[in-house]
Amino acid sequence: MIDLSGKVVLVTGTAGAIGNGIALRFADAGARVVRHRGLEDGDLRTSARRVVDDAFARHGRLDAVVNNAGIQPVEPLPDMTSAQWQSVVDANLTAPFAVTQAAVAHLPAGGSVTHIASIEGTHPAPGHAHYAVSKAGLIMHARAAALEYGARGIRVNTVSPGLIARPDVEQSWPEGVARWRAAAPLTRLGTPEDIGNACVFLASDLATWITGHDLVVDGGVTAHPTW
Numbered sequence: 001m002i003d004l005s006g007k008v009v010l011v012t013g014t015a016g017a018i019g020n021g022i023a024l025r026f027a028d029a030g031a032r033v034v035r036h037r038g039l040e041d042g043d044l045r046t047s048a049r050r051v052v053d054d055a056f057a058r059h060g061r062l063d064a065v066v067n068n069a070g071i072q073p074v075e076p077l078p079d080m081t082s083a084q085w086q087s088v089v090d091a092n093l094t095a096p097f098a099v100t101q102a103a104v105a106h107l108p109a110g111g112s113v114t115h116i117a118s119i120e121g122t123h124p125a126p127g128h129a130h131y132a133v134s135k136a137g138l139i140m141h142a143r144a145a146a147l148e149y150g151a152r153g154i155r156v157n158t159v160s161p162g163l164i165a166r167p168d169v170e171q172s173w174p175e176g177v178a179r180w181r182a183a184a185p186l187t188r189l190g191t192p193e194d195i196g197n198a199c200v201f202l203a204s205d206l207a208t209w210i211t212g213h214d215l216v217v218d219g220g221v222t223a224h225p226t227w
Helices: 017-028 044-059 082-103 129-152 174-183 192-203
Strands: 008-012 032-036 064-067 112-116 155-161 214-217
Touching: 008 017, 008 044, 008 082, 017 032, 017 192, 032 044, 044 082, 064 082, 064 192, 082 112, 082 129, 112 129, 112 192, 129 155, 155 192, 192 214
Parallel strands: 008 032, 008 064, 064 112, 112 155, 155 214
Antiparallel strands: none
16 A cells, blocks of 8 residues: 555545545545535636645645546537637646646645546547547646656646446446447446546655656556557
């Protein structure tokens, strides 16, 4: 078990299953977790500095940040409005940029930032153009941030989940789940804890020479041939 005792970690978007799973895995590893619940806590584009500064003030330190908060609406690209596009980019890309920029003022050398991206950042799905583009941008933001913050000893990476189980997914999308199971070498859907484990690893001393990397956690589905 990775030991993060004494470390303070801010996780955004913990009202959802993935964010909650990430927070629980950090707590299991001994970290003190500051939970940003989600959209009800305010627009992270404008509240990022307050959220980060409050986390630091509460505990006197901040060692890691996980940018998990985001949205995933479905809208065909030909029908998508500029407002629909912008709302996804704001939530999924601009907000993590703002949180990361605010966090760097407090993170020590050895600190880390992890963005929750998606396999759709490289493999888009119909109706998810705005989502896929925002996640592709998030992967590139991590690489750019790794380049520019590396001199401070701060690492920035992404975790790209595949399909994660939730209570209603088998009933609401049975054909998609069946296709996923058929394509994924490990045959199952992921769990929030699978994503949490990856985030804990990237924030730990086991990953001190890993930065600018996209860690895909998808049961091997992107290894499946598409032809």
